[in-house]
Amino acid sequence: MAAGAPHTSAGSDWGKADFEDIYDCPDPRTYFRTLRPLDYQIPHHGQLVFRTLTESLQRRRPGPPPLRVLDLCCSYGVNAALLNHKLSLADLYERYTDVPDATGMTTQRLAAEDRTFFDELRRPEAVRTVGLDAARHAVGYAEAVGLLDAGFAENLEAAEPTERLRRTLAGTDLVTVTGGVGYISATTFGRLLACMPTAPWIAAFVLRTVSYEPVARLLAGKGLVTEQLPARTFRQRRFADLAERRAAFGALQARGLETTGKESDGFYHADLYLSRPAADVAALPLERLLP
Incomplete structure (x- = not known):
């Protein structure tokens, strides 16, 4: 599942285990406690990719104002935390599952502690981050502790x-x-792009059980060229049980995809897609941007 997937949107019935109850809690502790045993790691992979992309974009337009990043399915602001702060996903797991005070304190006290924690670790090159997710409590927490400059609990699949x-x-x-x-x-992507006079870059880690083709077609109609990072995939998390594994393998077989060396290792795997205006693709090929 995403760093925080909306829990009321279309197309989610593809055999995955139901973790809906962890995505809209008052704070992130249950989220991290649940996902740690499954070695949930996709935000770790996103950290390096997203930092590379923001640095490239910043070089194209140096000086103020800061870059503006929209994180879809932002949940508790995990991607924003990793993008803008001097910490790792392992640090977040430790904070929310290992530290006794963090596991025993009230949500209000944890939020106060988190505001200080993240403020002290904020990178000087931090970008302005907006978060969008249907999970109201999760977005509210991320905004309250300063991970999001603005948070929106909206479901663009429905409205x-x-x-x-x-x-x-x-x-x-x-x-x-x-x-x-x-x-x-x-x-959702169509409704977002309708709000953006200038088309942004779009970086999406997409589980191989799901086709990105409908999104890529829509983006092409908006003038964006979508490329898939070749030669590698990214682990998302372990399969929760045998039923989930079987469902994933069935979805992959239906898409004509081999699992050897990928999902056969017991993990969901994701592809990385990057969509950019054609001029940007020509000026900076993907293999140079993300070697």
Whole structure:
């Protein structure tokens, strides 16, 4: 599942274990406690990729204002934490599962502690990050502790964006998502791009059990060229049980994809797709941007 997938969107019935109850808690502790035994790691892979992309974009437009990043299915702000702070996914697991005070304190006290924790670790080159997720409590927590400059608990599979979200999205440079595709569809991407006068770059980690083709077709109609990073995939998390593994293998077989050396290792695997304007693709080929 994504760093935080909307729990009320289309296309999510593809045999995955049900973790819906961890995505909209008052704070992230249950989320991390549940996913740690499954070695959930896709935000770790996203950290390096997203930092590389923001650095490349910043070189193209040096000086203020800061880059603007929209994280789809943002949940508790995990991607924003890793993008903008001097910490790793392992650090977050430790904070929310290992430290006795963090596991025993109230949500209100944890939020106060987290505000200080993240503020002290903020990178000087931090970008402005907006988060979008249908999970109201998760988005609220990420915004309250300073991980998100703005958070929106909206489900664009079901409704058009609010006027406040439209205004905030104007000027977005990069859209990120670590696994939410399948819970969100081309509908969400279309409604987002309608708010953006200038098309952003879009970086999406997509489970191999899900086709990205409908989204790529929509983006092509908006002038964006979608490339898939060749030669490698990225582990997302372990299969929760045998039933989930069987469902994943069935979905992959239906898509004509081999599992040897990938899902055969017991993990979901994701492909990385990057969509950019044609001029940007020509100026900086993917193999140079993300070697």
